[in-house]
């Protein structure tokens with residue numbers, strides 16, 4: 001199996017889907033001639049030519065909307081929104097148009113498109129280029145929302161997203177683009193199916209994107225025996241895998257790179273609490289970022305998103321007392 | 337008077353000071369680039385080398401109570417408008433002494449004492465805000481103006497068209513300055529735009545518009561003075577397209593391989609520093625010896641600034657929890 005960088009796994013998925021299906025096209029800012037700001041579209045223009053691989057003006061609303069229209073007419077567009085923040089100027093086309101087409105036409109039209117966007121903190125890009133923002137789209141029925149955590153899931157989940165008949169928002173953790181991992185090109189993954197990466201008996205940890213890697217390190221540091229579930233798809237999320245795991249472990253922690261308020265993890269905890277309340281040995285809880293914009297300063301940014309040391313602390317504290325530990329900003333007395 | 341305000345008034349009718357400020361910006365950007373390359377600056381930087389005449393031209397015409405909404409390519413404009421090199425560099429290096437306490441970074445400079453609204457890293461982000469500032473001035477019956485500075489690429493975003501139209505029908509005291517430095521990221525502007533002269537886009541909003549040589553501070557000032565006068569006297573908005581050139585890559589490590597050979601060299605002949613210098617020598621205001629001295633003093637000044645910033649404190653963990661919302665009064 002080849003070891004690919006995360007960004008190369010994206011290229012491979014796009015290449016394979018475009019080869020397999022002539023209706024797949026891709027466009028975005030500087031993705032063709034310059035092969036993408038993150039080099040996640042390297043070689044596509046050379047391989048597939050300028051009709052299927054296009055540079056766009058800085059016009060996210062127009063090209064995202066154009067993807068919606070093209071998708072309704074039988075194409076499968078994949079658009080790149082360089083930073084998820086830029087979806088702000090195109091949100092109508094995705095949330096209020098694309099997400100409603102199947103419903104409004106009662107199945108006469110469908111929108112098989114993918115919005116790829118980089119997401120997340122850790123690179124020193126400041127508060128307008130470091131957010132995750134999946135909560136913008138996760139609360140919109142009619143969209144699917146996917147986040148890979150390594151090159152394998154980037155490859156397999158992007159292929160599944162492109163093949164999917166509905167609009168999919170595919171969020172790529174920016175911090176992972178250069179990371180390497182083995183990729184099996186024959187491994188298929190389904191949207192809505194989580195991966196259990198490690199199995200154990202003490203507790204269940206559910207994570208997404210780069211938080212999967214952070215959680216993996218935290219589990220190793222803490223020495224606990226845990227099920228680590230890489231959710232992969234936020235909408236629709238894999239209830240069965242999560243519930244089965246918690247049924248066994250009776251403890252749940254969700255690790256999320258998103259502000260405390262309004263994150264997808266709350267949805268998971270609400271469901272687990274409702275379904276398994278009487279069998280839980282401690283209250284399920286979330287480890288998130290504080291409710292603040294992403295700070296630029298390096299040491300503060302490192303502290304902002306959940307890190308292995310803090311996740312480890314919270315795992316151990318909760319195991320010891322069967323209680324919910326304080327967030328670091330509360331235990332360190334810097335904020336409420 | 338704080339340091340920024342003084343630095344701003346120093347530009348009033350002082351041609352030598354304009355040149356001095358342009359030298360400071362040039363050296364600041366040069367050193368910022370080196371600090372970035374050596375790993376002392378994290379994240380990203382967008383340099384404005386080649387675009388100094390526009391920055392200082394704008395700052396020398398506007399009053400300190402006017403406001404400017406600029407972009408991530410904003411170091412030069414911020415320094416021109418009055419922000420100190422120390423405060424700007426400290427911000428870029430994430431220090432507590434930076435203009436945003438080290439929490440914003442290179443793309444987000446700000447100084448309310450001289451009208452620098454927090455610069456936006458979203459294309460088009462500042463334009464509606466400039467129009468809104470102008471609306472406030474209009475309602476408050478002030479003669480202040482608002483200025484939005486943005487790139488060639490930004491004229492393809494919806495906010496540009498919506499804001500021009502709104503500003504036109506409300507006759508807002510706002511000036512739109514398109515800094516056409518030929519590239520938007522890695523794309524030449526005429527690949528993403530079907531016209532050569534972007535200022536003509538204002539025709540469809542019945543808004544006065546013109547193109548100018550953005551490499552010559554005197555040309556910049558003349559055009560801006562007319563637009564500002566119109567705005568201050570109720571004549572509404574203007575779109576000025578300044579033809580400039582981005583001497584550096586777009587950001588970070590971009591070496592601009594997409595540039596046709598010889599293009600940079602051609603534009604460097606009209607380096608805004610060279611152009612200004614020629615004016616000043618012709619007017620007898622500067623000699624080559626004096627210029628050489630100014631250059632070495634600027635280099636020393638920026639080196640001293642770097643030394644200071646390196647010793648400045650970092651923001652604390654508590655700092656990042658401040659200023660999310662107003663402190664509650666009860």
Ligand SMILES: Cc1ncc(C[n+]2csc(CCOP(=O)(O)OP(=O)(O)O)c2C)c(N)n1
Nearest residue numbers: 086409457458459487488489490519520521
């Ligand atoms: C809405 C939005 N889309 C895309 C970007 C990414 N981006 C940052 S700078 C840039 C190029 C802008 O070009 P131009 O307007 O000419 O300004 P310049 O960088 O040349 O000063 C792009 C596409 C962004 N910041 N915001």
Ligand SMILES: [Mg+2]
Nearest residue numbers: 487488519520
């Ligand atoms: Mg430009």
